[in-house]
Amino acid sequence: xxxxxxxxxxxxxxxxxxxxxxxxxxxxxxxxxxxxxxxxxxxxxxxxxxxxxxxxxxxxxxxxxxxxxxxxxxxxxxxxxxxxxxxxxxxxxxxxxxxxxxxxxxxxxxxxxxxxxxxxxxxxxxxxxxxxxxx
Numbered sequence: 001x002x003x004x005x006x007x008x009x010x011x012x013x014x015x016x017x018x019x020x021x022x023x024x025x026x027x028x029x030x031x032x033x034x035x036x037x038x039x040x041x042x043x044x045x046x047x048x049x050x051x052x053x054x055x056x057x058x059x060x061x062x063x064x065x066x067x068x069x070x071x072x073x074x075x076x077x078x079x080x081x082x083x084x085x086x087x088x089x090x091x092x093x094x095x096x097x098x099x100x101x102x103x104x105x106x107x108x109x110x111x112x113x114x115x116x117x118x119x120x121x122x123x124x125x126x127x128x129x130x131x132x133x134x135x
Contacts (some may be wrong), residue, residue: 073127 001078082098089096 073129075125
């Protein structure tokens with residue numbers, strides 16, 4: 001059995017394979033007077049203002065409101081009130097979700113002074129917390 005031996009070739013430095021010119025080729029030089037290779041003048045102030053404006057817009061867009069998903073227990077009568085309020089809004093031409101109705105209620109409650117808020121809370125029935133039992 002014979003093994004093929006690789007010839008001992010001198011090692012090339014890494015990264016010079018494509019950059020080295022072959023002996024029969026001349027290195028290309030860039031002519032500065034060539035219109036293709038001329039640098040274009042830059043507008044420093046206008047471009048900086050534009051970049052700063054774009055950056056501030058991107059920052060505003062990237063700051064998203066974090067949404068939290070949660071669940072609540074409520075009596076059927078309160079759930080029916082949500083349905084009634086949704087129907088009233090639809091009759092007026094506004095499509096609204098239950099979560100939007102709850103958030104509207106929170107907005108109204110947050111604007112009440114402390115005694116009015118406590119009176120409103122006193123009118124709400126206290127419920128047993130947790131999930132309903134399985135039958």
